[in-house]
Amino acid sequence: MLLERLSNACGVSGQEDEVRALIKQEMAPYADEMWSDALGNLVVRKGDGPVKVMLDAHMDEVGFCVGAVTDEGYIKLKKVGGLDDRVLPGREVWLTNRRIPGVLGAKAWHLCSPEERTRSIPFAEMYVDLGCRNRQEVAALGIELGDPVYFATEFEHFSDRVVKGKAFDDRAGCAVLAAILQQYSYPGITLYGVFSTQEEIGLRGARVAAYNLDPDIAVALEGTGSANAAGVDPFDTITNMGEGPAISLIDASGIPSLRLFEELVRLAKTRELRHQHRRLTAGGTDAGGIALQRNGIPACTVSVPCRYIHTNAALLNLDDLNGAITLVHHFLQSVEKGDFRP
Numbered sequence: 298m299l300l301e302r303l304s305n306a307c308g309v310s311g312q313e314d315e316v317r318a319l320i321k322q323e324m325a326p327y328a329d330e331m332w333s334d335a336l337g338n339l340v341v342r343k344g345d346g347p348v349k350v351m352l353d354a355h356m357d358e359v360g361f362c363v364g365a366v367t368d369e370g371y372i373k374l375k376k377v378g379g380l381d382d383r384v385l386p387g388r389e390v391w392l393t394n395r396r397i398p399g400v401l402g403a404k405a406w407h408l409c410s411p412e413e414r415t416r417s418i419p420f421a422e423m424y425v426d427l428g429c430r431n432r433q434e435v436a437a438l439g440i441e442l443g444d445p446v447y448f449a450t451e452f453e454h455f456s457d458r459v460v461k462g463k464a465f466d467d468r469a470g471c472a473v474l475a476a477i478l479q480q481y482s483y484p485g486i487t488l489y490g491v492f493s494t495q496e497e498i499g500l501r502g503a504r505v506a507a508y509n510l511d512p513d514i515a516v517a518l519e520g521t522g523s524a525n526a527a528g529v530d531p532f533d534t535i536t537n538m539g540e541g542p543a544i545s546l547i548d549a550s551g552i553p554s555l556r557l558f559e560e561l562v563r564l565a566k567t568r569e570l571r572h573q574h575r576r577l578t579a580g581g582t583d584a585g586g587i588a589l590q591r592n593g594i595p596a597c598t599v600s601v602p603c604r605y606i607h608t609n610a611a612l613l614n615l616d617d618l619n620g621a622i623t624l625v626h627h628f629l630q631s632v633e634k635g636d637f638r639p
């Protein structure tokens with residue numbers, strides 16, 4: 298399964314090479330043209346019809362980089378993207394794309410004062426333990442400042458529908474985009490599949506790609522948060538895993554094109570496609586960056602609900618992922634037939 302290989306591939310923001318190489322290899326048989334730009338975006342063009350549509354999915358994942366090495370041989374980290382400190386201690390990590398194993402350590406519970414035992418461990422007090430005894434042993438492993446650090450999480454099936462992996466934000470979107478490029482053709486459209494970079498540190502790659510491609514419309518494909526989990530008020534679940542792809546009405550990066558939003562909802566309703574709305578105003582997607590290029594580009598976001606994004610392990614339901622593929626496919630058909638005119 299491509300999602301498995303995408304999830305197991307490693308690429309923090311700015312260091313997406315391994316993910317890009319995998320996607321490039323997968324897309325080669327289906328692309329009419331394929332290129333990378335200065336920011337590392339991979340653009341796959343399919344078709345050359347009069348309407349230009351950009352589908353975006355970001356390749357980068359949240360993680361860390363090596364910030365310092367101590368004399369005792371521990372690694373201090375810097376964060377790449379947004380991470381919740383409370384879920385970090387004890388996690389296994391990989392250093393560099395060579396996947397050198399380490400564990401996120403902190404002062405042992407036995408040594409903590411009663412007060413320390415009740416608070417979450419500050420990130421500044423955490424370190425990666427590679428089992429090294431000193432700085433020289435770390436250097437002998439070829440680890441340098443700035444090297445990427447990843448959650449050491451292997452993709453796994455919890456059931457035939459639910460899978461676990463790292464980086465579903467946004468390898469889920471990459472899987473949706475790859476499936477559309479592999480399975481369908483739209484001769485009436487110039488379809489640009491953009492596997493973009495550096496979303497997690499400010500929607501950077503997609504902006505450059507959108508400026509360059511100047512599409513008539515754009516859809517960002519995302520793995521978004523889902524919190525229909527134990528103890529969460531149904532009002533606060535953002536999206537519900539297992540209840541279909543999510544269409545966004547607003548988030549922190551902007552308000553999507555209402556025309557695109559309404560067309561997606563119309564298609565979902567008339568074709569009886571399971572769908573839901575993303576119910577959180579926080580968090581952003583590449584659609585917000587794309588929309589502000591040139592004279593403004595109508596853009597929106599379709600997401601696959603994922604529990605525990607931005608942690609070491611997320612869950613998603615494959616029916617939601619397949620539902621996102623189907624919904625976006627119907628939308629592209631609608632554009633191609635002229636039922637929806639940008």
Ligand SMILES: [Zn+2]
Pocket residue numbers: 355466467496519520
């Ligand atoms: Zn994302």
